[in-house]
Structure formats: C-alpha cells, structure tokens
Amino acid sequence: MPEPLRAVVAEDQALLRVGLTRILEASGFTVVDAVDNAPSLTRALASPEVDVAVVDVRMPPTHSTEGLVAAIEARRARPGFPVLVLSQYVEPLYARELLASGEGSVGYLLKDRVADVDGFVASVRQVADGGTVLDPEVVAGLVAGAGREQPLERLTPREREVLTLMAEGRSNAAIAARLFVTEKAVGKHTNAIFTKLDLPPASDDNRRVLAVLAWLDGAG
Amino acid sequence: MTDLVTVPPPTMLRRIGSLRPTPVDGDALVDRLRLTAVSAGYALAMAPALALAILSILCIPLGLVMVGFALAFAVVPATAALTAVHRRVSGALLGERIPAAYADASGTNLLTRPVRWLTDKARWRDVAFLWFSSTGGFVMSVLVVGMLVSPFIHLGGAIVDGGVWWWILVLLDGPLLVAWWCATPALVRGRAVAERNILGHSRVERLEQRVSEVTESRAETLDHSAAEVRRIERDLHDGAQARIAAVGMNVGLAEKLIQSDPTAAAELLREARETTITALEDLRSVVRGIHPPALADRGLTGGIEALALPLPLPVTVSLAVPPGLPAPVESAAYFAVAECLANTAKHASATRAWVTGAHTEGVLRLVVGDDGRGGADPEGSGLAGVAKRLAAFDGTLVVASPPGGPTVVTMEVPCPNP
Numbered sequence: 001m002p003e004p005l006r007a008v009v010a011e012d013q014a015l016l017r018v019g020l021t022r023i024l025e026a027s028g029f030t031v032v033d034a035v036d037n038a039p040s041l042t043r044a045l046a047s048p049e050v051d052v053a054v055v056d057v058r059m060p061p062t063h064s065t066e067g068l069v070a071a072i073e074a075r076r077a078r079p080g081f082p083v084l085v086l087s088q089y090v091e092p093l094y095a096r097e098l099l100a101s102g103e104g105s106v107g108y109l110l111k112d113r114v115a116d117v118d119g120f121v122a123s124v125r126q127v128a129d130g131g132t133v134l135d136p137e138v139v140a141g142l143v144a145g146a147g148r149e150q151p152l153e154r155l156t157p158r159e160r161e162v163l164t165l166m167a168e169g170r171s172n173a174a175i176a177a178r179l180f181v182t183e184k185a186v187g188k189h190t191n192a193i194f195t196k197l198d199l200p201p202a203s204d205d206n207r208r209v210l211a212v213l214a215w216l217d218g219a220g
Numbered sequence: 221m222t223d224l225v226t227v228p229p230p231t232m233l234r235r236i237g238s239l240r241p242t243p244v245d246g247d248a249l250v251d252r253l254r255l256t257a258v259s260a261g262y263a264l265a266m267a268p269a270l271a272l273a274i275l276s277i278l279c280i281p282l283g284l285v286m287v288g289f290a291l292a293f294a295v296v297p298a299t300a301a302l303t304a305v306h307r308r309v310s311g312a313l314l315g316e317r318i319p320a321a322y323a324d325a326s327g328t329n330l331l332t333r334p335v336r337w338l339t340d341k342a343r344w345r346d347v348a349f350l351w352f353s354s355t356g357g358f359v360m361s362v363l364v365v366g367m368l369v370s371p372f373i374h375l376g377g378a379i380v381d382g383g384v385w386w387w388i389l390v391l392l393d394g395p396l397l398v399a400w401w402c403a404t405p406a407l408v409r410g411r412a413v414a415e416r417n418i419l420g421h422s423r424v425e426r427l428e429q430r431v432s433e434v435t436e437s438r439a440e441t442l443d444h445s446a447a448e449v450r451r452i453e454r455d456l457h458d459g460a461q462a463r464i465a466a467v468g469m470n471v472g473l474a475e476k477l478i479q480s481d482p483t484a485a486a487e488l489l490r491e492a493r494e495t496t497i498t499a500l501e502d503l504r505s506v507v508r509g510i511h512p513p514a515l516a517d518r519g520l521t522g523g524i525e526a527l528a529l530p531l532p533l534p535v536t537v538s539l540a541v542p543p544g545l546p547a548p549v550e551s552a553a554y555f556a557v558a559e560c561l562a563n564t565a566k567h568a569s570a571t572r573a574w575v576t577g578a579h580t581e582g583v584l585r586l587v588v589g590d591d592g593r594g595g596a597d598p599e600g601s602g603l604a605g606v607a608k609r610l611a612a613f614d615g616t617l618v619v620a621s622p623p624g625g626p627t628v629v630t631m632e633v634p635c636p637n638p
Contacts, residue, residue, distance in 0.1 A: 013462045015495065019469035026473060063454070088461050115468025117476045 005128055006049055009034040010041040010067055011056040011086070016111065020054060020086075023114065027121040038066035045074040045081070052128040057087040057094065068094055072101075080105050082128045087111065090138045096213075099132070104209045107133035107169065126169050132209045133169030152214075154196045162189040167212045232258065233308075235315035236409050241402040252401060255408045256368050258309065262353075262361035262411060265302065270354035272299050276347050283334070292334045299346045306349065307419055310412040318420045321429075341425075349418045360411045367400035441612040444605065452506060459502030467492045467499070512554065519543045520550045524557050524575055531565050533590075536574040544638030545584065549613055553577075553586055553633060556606045556617070560588035560629045563602055568592025568627060584633045594625035603629070 007029045011017040014036070021031045033044040037060045045053055053074070055067045071083040084107035085098060095108045107127040113135065114120045123133045155163065165175045172190065176183040190208075197214045199207050232254055242248075275295045282288030304320065311318040323340040325333055337343045371393035378386035420426075470492035474485040507513070515523030521539045528535035545553075557575055564573045570592030577586040596603065598619040607617040615633030 013458065013466075015466040016462055016469065019466050019473070023469060023473050026476065058457070088457055088465065111462075111465040112468060114465065115472040117469075117472040120472075 004028050004030045005051045005125070006030045006032045007124070008032060008041070008044045008050050008053045008055075010036070010038075010044070010053065010059065010070070012036045012059045013056075016056070020114065023117055023120065024054070024124070027117070029124070037061065038070045041067065041070045042073065045070070046077075052082040052084065052124060054084045054086060054124060057085055065094065068097065072097060075101060075103070075106075079103055080130070082106070082130070084109065084124055084127045084133070086114070090135050092138055095134055095138050099209065099213050102209065102213065104130045104132050107131075108138060109133065109135045110137055123169065131169050132167070132212060134167045134212065136168055139164050139167045152197075155193060159189050159193050159196070162186060163193055163211060166190065166193075166208050233312035236313050236405055236412070239405045239409065244401075252404045253368075255404050256364055256400075258313070259361040259364035259404075259408055259411075261309070263358055263365055265306070266354045266358040266361075268298075268302055269350045272302065273347065273350035273354055276350060279334075289331070289334050292337065293330075296334075296337050296343065299343075299350060303346050303349055303419055306353070306415055310415040310419075313408065313412040314416060316416070318416050320419075321425065345418055349415065352414060352418055357411055357414065360407050364400070364404050364407050367396050367403070371397060437608070437611040437614075440608040444609055444612075452510065455502070455506050455509070459506065460499045463495050463499035463502060467495045470495070511551065515550065515554050520545065520553060520577075523550075523554045524577075527554070527558050527561060528573075528575065531561060531573070533565065533570055534572050535561065536572070539575065539577040539586075541577055541579050541584065542638050545579065545635055549584065549633055549635045552609050552613060552615070553584060553631070556610060556631050557586060557588055559602050559606045563596060563600075564588070564590040564592060564627070567596070568594075568625070570625075570627075579635075579637070582634055582636055584635050586631045587628060588631075589626055589628040591626050593623070594621045594627050595623045596621035596627050596629075606631075 005028075007024050009017060009020045009024065009031055011020055011034075017034050017036060021034050024031050032047075032050060033040075035041050035044055041053075041055065041059070044050065053071065055071045057065050057067045059067045068085060071085055075081050075083060079101065080103045082105040083098075085094070086109055087094070088111055090108065090110055098106050098108055105127055107123055109120070109123060113123070126133055152160070152163075161179065162175055165178060170178065172183050172186045176186045179186070190211075193211055194207050197211055199210050199214070236255070237251065272295055275291060276299065279288040279292045279295060282291055300320070300322070307318040307320060320342065322342045323336060325336045325340075328336050371390070374386060374389040374393055377383070378390050470488045474488040474492070477488070478485040512523055512526070514526035518526070520541050521537075521543075524539060525537050528537050561573065561575070564570055568590045570590035573588070573590040575586065575588050577584070579585075596619055598604070598607070598617070598621075603617065603619060610617055610631060610633055613633045613635065615631060618630045619627070620630070621627040
C-alpha cells in the first residue's frame, strides 16, 4: 500500500471545509491541515510535509482572491507544487494566472464538481501526479471565445474537441474512450495539435500544459 | 408618546395670502393691519440700513489708511445681522427660505478676511440691499404705513385745529383708505420679492448649487448601488451558494459510502437535507434585502406593517400613504424605515416605537420615533446611508435624538401624487 497523500484544505466556510476534509479522508488522503484564511494557508504550505493543496479562491481577510494568490506564491517558492483551486465561479483569467508558470500540477475546478466524489478525488490525484485539470466551464468559455484566435483556427473541429478534453486533464486513454476512437488516433490528434500550435518537442505532460496555455493566451 | 406638531411660523410673519381686495371682512382687515405693522418695521429698519450703507462705502477709501479694515469688522457683521433679519421676515412673508450664501471665510486672518469679504458677491448683495432698504424699499413701506396713519392725523388736526384745509384732507381720506386696503398686500409682497431677489441667490447661482447637489447625490447613489450589488453577491456566495455546494458534497460522499457504511451515509443525507433548508432561508433573506415580498404585494403601508411585526417591541404603525407612489421612492422609504426600526430595536432600549406617515402636497413624510434613551448619531453609517439614499430623490432625513430620548427621525421625500 503506497503512503497516503498528505493534503491541506483551505476553505473559509466551515460546512465546505468539513465536507472537503471528509471526502479526502474517506478517499485515502491524510488531511494534515484544514485552514480558513490565507495567512494560515501560507504557513501550512511552507511545510515540506504536504503533497497537495485544495484551495478556495476567495478567503478572509479581504474576500477577494487571496486563496489564489497564496497558491501562486506557494508555487513560486516550490515550483510544481500541486495545487487544486476551487471556486464558486470560474474565471478564465484566474486559470491563466495559475498556469502562467508553465508547470503542470495545477487544477481549477468549480466547487460543484466536488459532489462527484470519485471524479473530484481523481482530479486531486491527477494534480498531485503533475497533471493539469481545468473545469469544463472554463474550457467551454474559452472554446466559445476561441474563434477569433489565430493559432486555434488552424485546428480541425476534432482536434479542438481533443484539446478541450486535454484541458480538462484527461489522458489519451480517457479521451479515446470518450470520443469512441482508438488511443492511437488520439495520439495522432495530440501530435497534430502540438505541431499546429508550434509547441517545441518536450515531455508529453509539459506539452499538454503548454497547449492549454496557448489556448488561454490566444497567442500560440 | 411625543406629540408631533409642526410649528407654524409666528402669526405676524405668516405667508401673504391673496393680493385681491376682496373679501372685505375681519380676517382681511387683521391681515392688512399685520402687514402694515410689518411695513412699519421695514421702514424703521431704514435708519440702521442707511447708516451701514454709508459706512460700507466709507470702508473702501478708509481701507487705504487701515482704518477701513477696523471699520469693516464692525460694519460687515452688523450688515449680515440686519440682512439675516430681513431674510427671515421676507422669506416668511413669501413662504420660502432665502438662504445666505457667504463665501467661506474660515482660515482667514485679520488682514485677509476683509479681502475675502471684498471678493464675495453675497456681501456686495448685502450692500445693495442696504441701499434698497434706505431708498426705494423705505418708500414702499412708508407708503403703506402713511396711507393708514394719515387719516387719523387729519381727523385729529380737523378736530383740534378746525382749519378748512384739515377738513379737505379728511375728505380725501376715503380714497386713501381704499388705496391702503387695495395696495397694502401688493406693496408688502413687492418689497419682500425685491429683498428676495437682492439677497437670495441669483438664478445662475441657484442652478450651480443645484447641479453640485445633484452631482453629489448621484455619486452617492452610484456608490450605494455598487455597495448593494456587492453585498448581494457576497450574501449569495457565502450563503445559499456555499450551502448548496455543501449539500452536493454530502450527497456525493453518502453515495460513495452507502454500501460500506450505511449509517454514516444516512447521517450525511440528514445533514444535507437540513442544509437545503438553511440554503432556502438564505435565499429568502437575500430576496427580502432586494425587494421584500410584503412591499411588492401590499405597497408601502403593508410593507412597513410587516416590518414592524417581528420586532421585539410594540410598534404602532399609522400611515396615510396612497398606493401607487413611484416604486423607487417606496423602496427607499421602506428601507429607510427598516433601518430606523432596526436601530431602535438594537440600540434604543425603548419600550415602544411608532411610525407615522402621510403624503401631502407632493411630499411623502415619514416619522419614526421611540421612547428609548436617545443619543442616536445621524452620522452613523446606518442613518447616513439612509440619508444618502433619500438624497437621490431630493429627500431629507432629520434626526432629533437628545440624550435621554426620545428619538424622532423625520424623513421627507418630494414625490408627485399618484
């Protein structure tokens, strides 16, 4: 049995903090700290004993985006530190800020998604493993606005579909299952996407993040 | 309970009614005698006015040898005092307020203050008034008094002296008295109007002041709306939205545990059910904060009655407000009363409170009072917020809350009859 992942939960609303802690503990995580404000979060994340953080965007003291800011700071201090950001609204702008460092291990989901406990836990694990998980809402919003963006116009509708699923953090196998095609076909699509977006050869995980970033930036 | 009586202006100075010579009755006679007495006062005021007028003019050449500065410190305040009396008297006769609008002289010293006076249009209007009061205005007022008094002098002269000229004058007194009867209201009113036009703001200044008031109240209204929208967003985010998300989490976890730990799953579901109830309560309170159902269904009167019911002290509501006032005014009035009653319940230690209100002559007037300990701060955030919200409708809020109580908050909002 592998060591359980050690998680920090940051959420100012007690009901949700308790709910998240319960879900993570019931799914084999160790919740080492559950905090309700940004300064405590920053302190908790300074400990090397933490594998992943689940963070609410809006927290005291100012109730704006201190959760997001604390997460970005923590990732600056520990590049690639896995953070899954939760929010009641998704803002593509915040997604871009989270992804801006170009490293993976980051997620941004609506709080609604937590109700799908298995899906949520899978997302947390994926982020802890270095993956990128974006909420379908963020992705949908970007797809709607994607028409004006030059590099993305080069993608075929099918490739765009694949990119959407990539942004949601799905593996090639999962994308293949979803689109009822072979994994090999998905591999072809992803390579076509990387080429069309002019992404340099690199590890596949990193290129997937870059592809999503390209999308978010609309620049390529 | 405090009697809420609006104090009428002193009888001597009440508004001039009709200018027509009819009806000829006791009331009309008393009114003309009153106006004649006021004219006598106006005429007597000519003496200080003339003195101050001459001294004012002397101030300028004498200013070169510094004596004028000293003189100004006596003359200018004395002029202001005299014009203040005239503003009040003429304003009352016209049934309006004649505001003094002197330039702010705070922060000036003994040398710069006369300079500030010299550049203040309002002070120059005072000087113009002094000359009017000692010339044309004086003639108007003396005429009124003279037309009434001279017949008595003529009659006295005729009886004491018996000369034929006295009797001729007595014969002319009939037309003179008729002239007094007919012309007095118009002459007094004419003088009051002239004083208003000299002493009051010019049209441009009035408009300037109005524009700056409107600009300020518009900015405050926008601030207020922005704060309200922010509050609603926060309430939803922290309330219903968070609770519904928590319900989702509980149900999701229950779904996962239902096979392995049915007891825990049942407990999670029970919690979820309770949370849906509080989520609905949150939504209801947000809706009440936006547009209360009782206000929507029953108008202002019903809304305020509904507001008073759940308070922990007896509240007497006595409103004579017609239905169909403009919705924004109703809403502002409702929230204003809500704030006052909430303050009463929270701070006043009162045993009872009351809300009275009426819509008369195009003004909605609401009074909220309590028998508590008083000392309410009109600058406190709650009442100041209400005042700002009412200001958007040119409304006013006056707080009377001496230490020891009672507290009476009077709100007035001009709004047309429905």
